[in-house]
Amino acid sequence: MTLAPDADTVRLSLDEARSLARRVLSAAGLSPAHVEAVAETMVAGERDGCASHGLYRLLVATDSIAKGVVSVDAVPALDEPAPALVRVDGGGGFAQLAFERGRPLLVEKARRFGIAALALNNVVHFAALWPEVEALAGEGLVALAFTPSHAWVAPEGGTRPVFGTNPVAFGWPRPGRHPFVFDFATSATARGEIELRRRAGQPVPADWGYDADGASTTVAKEVLAGAMRTFGGHKGSALAAMVELLAGPLIGDLTSQESLDADAGRKGSPLGGELILALDPAGFLGAAAGQHLQRAEALFEAIQAQGARLPSERRYAARAVSAHEGVTIPAALHRDILKLLER
Ligand code: NDP
Ligand code: PYC
Structure with a gap:
């Protein structure tokens, strides 16, 4: 460690x-x-320059543990509700281990049927979704992932929370390169970003949220106590609703409002489900599989030819730098993390 x-x-x-x-x-x-599964996710977040879901999450995860929100020794239980479906009951533990347990069978079924889905049920989620879709795209599959959170986000046209920050992640394999991946909240930003601004005493943009009276505010603490806004107006609002439905009622798990109710004021991480879809291009394309990769590369080149960047480019660049330079975190965060070892 160096200062x-x-x-x-x-x-x-x-x-x-x-x-x-x-x-x-x-x-x-x-x-x-x-410990292994959760630590890897946090280090990967910090390594890739995703501070809101990096080592800062040690404060969040240990807080949820201390409040009894998480089952610390849950053993994920796997079953197969239908030929192309995998379900892992996380037993109230963190989602990372449940995903690790379900992933091999998801990949196997996607290869066998062309498409397969993995439902993680009864898991506590504090993390980004790109690790899931990047891992699957690394196996040559096309992947999508969704999870609700706590009801913190107002629908477009309203000012009171209904939705979670409800991320959507997508992964696409690329020959000889890191996969094409995007992963973002359907709220104007992840809640973690607002929490980091609050810790740093910084304002937030006026279009990120409302205070508890429904007025726009740039004070991070007021947005956290009021309601966040969706991204892209009614479009983000509809996508947030889709995430609620797909990774809540469809898989027999909680909506963001139900997760907040189950939290009962403890302010722990969201409890509920995650839905992960995996598609094997060979399912549609058969012997022609492979062409899809070249055609995708042409699309990516057309995007970059304009000077635009691909999602995940910044993250992979940060990864390459961290590999030899390590990661840099605020000293105040480092002090707060060390304090967790004094308890
Ligand atoms: P951003 O708004 O920063 O969007 C992130 C995505 O957009 C990344 O894929 C990023 O790529 C890409 N991107 C950003 N800027 C550009 C650009 N100019 N051109 C092309 N692509 C771009 O993230 P959010 O604040 O919405 O979400 C951050 C994280 O929070 C996500 O990983 C999400 O999973 C997590 N989250 C988790 C929740 C949970 O319940 N578990 C809830 C909500 C969020 P790059 O990384 O390369 O910059
Ligand atoms: O940053 O919105 C967020 C978030 C919710 C759960 C995990 N991260």
Whole structure:
């Protein structure tokens, strides 16, 4: 670990970040299998320059553990409700281990049937979704993932929370390259971004949310106590509703309002489900499979030829830098993380 020249930040190698995350999660009482899965996700987030879902999440995850929101030693249970469907009951544990347990069978079924779905039920979710779709695209599959959260977001035309921040993630394989991946909240931004602004004492853009009286505000704390807004007006609002339905009632799990009700004021991470879809291009294309990759590359080239960037380009670039330079986090965050080891 080194103090950066301004002493406001701390630099950690990836190994140091991983070891810190594991120590904190173990000290919080999480079982070894969950520690591994959860620490990897947080380090991957920090490594890829996704601060809102990186090491900051150690504060969030340990808070949920301390409040009894998470089952620390849950053993995910896998079953097959239909030939192309996989279900993993996470037993109230964090979602990462449940995904690891379900992933091999999801891949196998997608290859066998051309399309397959994995429902994670009864999991606590604090994380980004790109790790799931990137892993599946790395296996040559096209992937989609959705999860509701807590009711923090107002529908377009209203000012009171109904939806979660409800991310949508998509992954597409690329020959010899990292997959094409996007992953974003259907709210104007992830709630984690607003939490980071609150910690840093910074304002938020006026179109991110409303205060508790339904008035626009740039004060992060007021948006957190009021309602966030969807991205893209009615379009983000409809997509947020779709995520509620697909990864809630469709898979027999909670909506964001139900998750907030189940939280009963503890302010823990969302509890509920995640839906992950995997498609094998060979299912549609048979012997012609492979051409789809070249045609996709032509599309990506046309985007980049205009000077526009692909989603995930920034993240992969950050990954390449972190591999030799490590990660830099605010010193205040580092201090708060170390305090978790003193409890
Ligand atoms: P952003 O609004 O920052 O959007 C992120 C996505 O858009 C990334 O794929 C990013 O690629 C891409 N992107 C950003 N700018 C551009 C650009 N100029 N051109 C092309 N692509 C671009 O993220 P959010 O704040 O909405 O979400 C952040 C994270 O929060 C997500 O990973 C999401 O899964 C997570 N989240 C998790 C929730 C949960 O319940 N578990 C709830 C809500 C959010 P790149 O990474 O390369 O910049
Ligand atoms: O940043 O909105 C968010 C979020 C919710 C759950 C995990 N991350």
